[in-house]
Amino acid sequence: MARIIRKTRINDKFRSFIVGVALAVPILYLYAYAFLAQTNKSIFLIGTILAILVFFVGALSLDLEVGSVGLPNFGKVGFFALGAYISTLLYSVYRWPFYYIPGIGPIAQFIFSCLVAIIFSALVGYLVSVPTVKLRADYFAIMTIAGGEIIRLLLQYERRWFWAPAPVGPPTQVISNRVKVEFTGLYPFNQTLADFFGFTFFEDHNLGSIFIWQVVLIVIFVLISILVYWFVEQIRKSPYGRTLRAIREDDITVTSVGKDVSRFRWQVTTLAACIAGLAGIMYAMTFSAFEAGDFRPFLTFDLYIFIIIGGLGNSRGAFAGTALVQMFLRAAQVQEVKENIFLYLGKESPLIGPLFDFLQLDVYINPDNMRLVILGIILILFLLFMPSGLIPEPKTDNEKYLQYLTPEERLSSDKAVATRQSLTERERIDEEDVTELNSNI
Amino acid sequence: MEKQPDNISLKAHKIHKYFGGVKALEGSSVVVTKNKLISLIGPNGSGKTTLFNVISCWLSKSHPDDFIEEPEDEPKLQTRILKTLKKKFGGNEETDERTEVGYVDFEDLRLDGLDAHEAALTGMMRTFQTTRNWPKLTVLENLLVAPQNQTGESFTNIFFKRKQINEEERKNTLKALEILEFLEITHIRDQIGEELSGGQLKLLALGRLLMTAPRLILLDEPMAGVNPTLGNKIMDKILELKVDSTIFLIEHNMDVVFNYSDEIFVMASGKIIAQGTPNEIETNKDVIKAYLGVDY
Numbered sequence: 037m038a039r040i041i042r043k044t045r046i047n048d049k050f051r052s053f054i055v056g057v058a059l060a061v062p063i064l065y066l067y068a069y070a071f072l073a074q075t076n077k078s079i080f081l082i083g084t085i086l087a088i089l090v091f092f093v094g095a096l097s098l099d100l101e102v103g104s105v106g107l108p109n110f111g112k113v114g115f116f117a118l119g120a121y122i123s124t125l126l127y128s129v130y131r132w133p134f135y136y137i138p139g140i141g142p143i144a145q146f147i148f149s150c151l152v153a154i155i156f157s158a159l160v161g162y163l164v165s166v167p168t169v170k171l172r173a174d175y176f177a178i179m180t181i182a183g184g185e186i187i188r189l190l191l192q193y194e195r196r197w198f199w200a201p202a203p204v205g206p207p208t209q210v211i212s213n214r215v216k217v218e219f220t221g222l223y224p225f226n227q228t229l230a231d232f233f234g235f236t237f238f239e240d241h242n243l244g245s246i247f248i249w250q251v252v253l254i255v256i257f258v259l260i261s262i263l264v265y266w267f268v269e270q271i272r273k274s275p276y277g278r279t280l281r282a283i284r285e286d287d288i289t290v291t292s293v294g295k296d297v298s299r300f301r302w303q304v305t306t307l308a309a310c311i312a313g314l315a316g317i318m319y320a321m322t323f324s325a326f327e328a329g330d331f332r333p334f335l336t337f338d339l340y341i342f343i344i345i346g347g348l349g350n351s352r353g354a355f356a357g358t359a360l361v362q363m364f365l366r367a368a369q370v371q372e373v374k375e376n377i378f379l380y381l382g383k384e385s386p387l388i389g390p391l392f393d394f395l396q397l398d399v400y401i402n403p404d405n406m407r408l409v410i411l412g413i414i415l416i417l418f419l420l421f422m423p424s425g426l427i428p429e430p431k432t433d434n435e436k437y438l439q440y441l442t443p444e445e446r447l448s449s450d451k452a453v454a455t456r457q458s459l460t461e462r463e464r465i466d467e468e469d470v471t472e473l474n475s476n477i
Numbered sequence: 478m479e480k481q482p483d484n485i486s487l488k489a490h491k492i493h494k495y496f497g498g499v500k501a502l503e504g505s506s507v508v509v510t511k512n513k514l515i516s517l518i519g520p521n522g523s524g525k526t527t528l529f530n531v532i533s534c535w536l537s538k539s540h541p542d543d544f545i546e547e548p549e550d551e552p553k554l555q556t557r558i559l560k561t562l563k564k565k566f567g568g569n570e571e572t573d574e575r576t577e578v579g580y581v582d583f584e585d586l587r588l589d590g591l592d593a594h595e596a597a598l599t600g601m602m603r604t605f606q607t608t609r610n611w612p613k614l615t616v617l618e619n620l621l622v623a624p625q626n627q628t629g630e631s632f633t634n635i636f637f638k639r640k641q642i643n644e645e646e647r648k649n650t651l652k653a654l655e656i657l658e659f660l661e662i663t664h665i666r667d668q669i670g671e672e673l674s675g676g677q678l679k680l681l682a683l684g685r686l687l688m689t690a691p692r693l694i695l696l697d698e699p700m701a702g703v704n705p706t707l708g709n710k711i712m713d714k715i716l717e718l719k720v721d722s723t724i725f726l727i728e729h730n731m732d733v734v735f736n737y738s739d740e741i742f743v744m745a746s747g748k749i750i751a752q753g754t755p756n757e758i759e760t761n762k763d764v765i766k767a768y769l770g771v772d773y
């Protein structure tokens with residue numbers, strides 16, 4: 037029995053490995069191709085890393101809701117938008133209240149704007165959760181989609197508050213985040229290195245030049261990601277997380293043992309809103325200029341693709357999914373990839389040429405114009421054949437609890453398991469004998 | 478409310494429940510004495526589960542006047558037999574004041590209006606007719622989720638009260654292993670919920686409920702679909718629980734009900750038509766059978 041279980045586990049792992057390789061190799065190839073075609077290679081790489089980190093934090097937020105408690109939140113993008121807008125408007129546009137204090141002004145303003153953005157996201161998350169967490173999963177999904185769209189439309193059409201006032205003329209819809217420019221300036225990083233340390237690695241290897249802010253951002257983002265990752269893992273491992281999983285599987289039973297399911301749900305929704313707000317702040321800092329139109333439901337769907345491919349209910353999976361898909365998307369947009377990696381379907385193709393000639397079709401398929409199709413196919417394949425994703429949620433095992441026992445208690449419990457096992461085996465055999473007897477009569 | 482006698486665990490008085498046009502419960506009353514095994518029997522669809530649902534606050538009871546009755550020329554034959562039966566065997570007496578609103582008391586607590594999870598926190602636990610479990614959690618975890626008000630279930634405590642959480646986890650683990658041993662299912666400790674058989678699930682549901690040390694246990698057909706040997710085993714375990722708790726049992730297996738119960742309530746079409754010790758019910762079996770048309 038035990039052997040059979042272990043065998044299937046290894047097979048599962050092996051399968052994940054094969055699928056992972058099958059997915060990663062073409063994507064890495066594509067990415068390497070795009071990378072080598074760049075004139076400024078480091079910027080390309082850093083752009084990808086920043087995007088991965090931003091969306092990783094977003095994916096963690098989504099996975100906390102979807103993977104851990106089974107609340108399909110489709111309005112995640114709304115909290116991205118809130119985080120991005122509030123932090124940027126406060127810091128870069130309104131500059132109220134600390135900015136003009138000499139000395140610490142800008143720093144205080146920056147911290148203040150981030151805190152307000154996160155707290156406000158949490159507040160909205162709580163308000164959205166109160167009427168919705170008691171709904172069935174599908175209605176919850178519909179409600180959150182609507183909630184996310186309402187937030188976006190407010191930001192888009194409420195010009196008085198959410199549009200950036202321009203020096204001349206009407207306010208503009210595009211908001212620009214000035215955090216990185218003001219804090220680190222646009223000093224080239226390579227030059228700094230060369231000036232201080234005589235380090236010319238970048239120039240020597242023709243990797244292009246990068247700016248200080250990019251390096252600073254990466255460091256900060258990595259720290260934030262690790263912190264959020266640690267935070268989410270702590271929750272998952274605790275009795276709290278165990279109850280969350282129980283709620284995901286059957287909330288009625290959880291209620292029947294005397295736990296307030298809605299409390300758990302609104303707490304998680306609120307916390308996830310905080311994290312999504314944080315991801316929004318990171319988004320604004322990374323992409324600098326954005327507008328309400330960037331926060332359409334597609335962004336939420338992207339996050340879903342990340343966590344489904346990576347594996348629901350599992351933070352490492354969220355990272356793997358985000359990294360792979362982001363690399364694919366980034367690489368696919370590169371001009372050289374579009375021009376050189378393509379499939380031509382038209383009257384000159386062999387075999388199907390006449391058909392396409394008759395249809396008067398001339399199609400160039402490249403990774404960029406096919407990216408949604410490719411992602412869609414990958415997603416469907418995963419949902420059908422590997423619903424637990426590349427890195428499945430770790431199977432719960434009792435080791436975690438049995439370690440609390442003293443060695444003697446542990447031993448006696450294990451012995452009891454073995455005794456009972458052989459006992460029931462015997463009982464079963466006895467029973468079978470009895471039924472055989474009965475059927476003979 | 479007047480104070481309940483100390484030996485009464487549960488008192489449900491004149492409970493009505495209507496589902497649209499269906500009268501699931503029509504003023505049924507039950508009184509459950511402490512440390513006894515009380516059974517509730519009746520044909521399919523007679524309202525037993527509904528009564529449990531109302532008692533455990535999963536459903537709110539209806540106001541007796543909520544049901545709009547269509548005028549009836551003549552009481553139906555069934556209604557007349559029912560009345561005669563009730564007079565004879567001391568079922569709930571019919572009162573004329575239709576507006577009397579029922580209530581549910583658990584020990585000194587009025588349960589009406591509580592949420593289901595709040596009712597469960599009072600020390601009254603229930604199982605469901607269709608066995609429920611958490612399929613992806615191990616059997617041990619299935620038990621560990623159950624204890625109420627765990628320190629580790631508060632969000633801030635995860636980060637600030639680790640030591641206390643670890644101690645509690647240890648305590649609960651020991652308790653869970655003890656319960657597994659008591660139910661004789663230690664061998665499935667490491668299996669996950671979805672790998673279990675129906676009978677094992679029934680035992681697991683019982684174990685989950687024991688983790689909370691309930692004073693009153695409502696069991697909805699704990700033996701349905703279980704082979705007789707295991708059924709008897711479950712029943713033996715349930716009997717052992719009588720020392721600490723009161724048991725209120727819905728069961729269709731008449732041998733079990735008549736052998737083990739201290740008192741039996743008979744329900745038909747949402748009404749308690751008879752109550753008494755197994756002997757009393759047994760002697761009236763024929764009449765009840767005549768009314769119900771089944772072997773009760």
Ligand SMILES: Nc1ncnc2c1ncn2[C@@H]1O[C@H](COP(=O)(O)OP(=O)(O)OP(=O)(O)O)[C@@H](O)[C@H]1O
Pocket residue numbers: 496499500501519520521522523524525526527528606
């Ligand atoms: N949620 C519901 N909505 C509508 N009608 C219901 C609902 N629950 C129960 N009923 C009706 O109430 C009546 C009593 O149902 P109940 O489940 O209490 O029966 P029961 O005595 O438990 O039967 P069984 O022995 O088959 O479990 C039935 O007529 C049933 O159709």
Ligand SMILES: [Mg+2]
Pocket residue numbers: 525526527606697
């Ligand atoms: Mg029932």
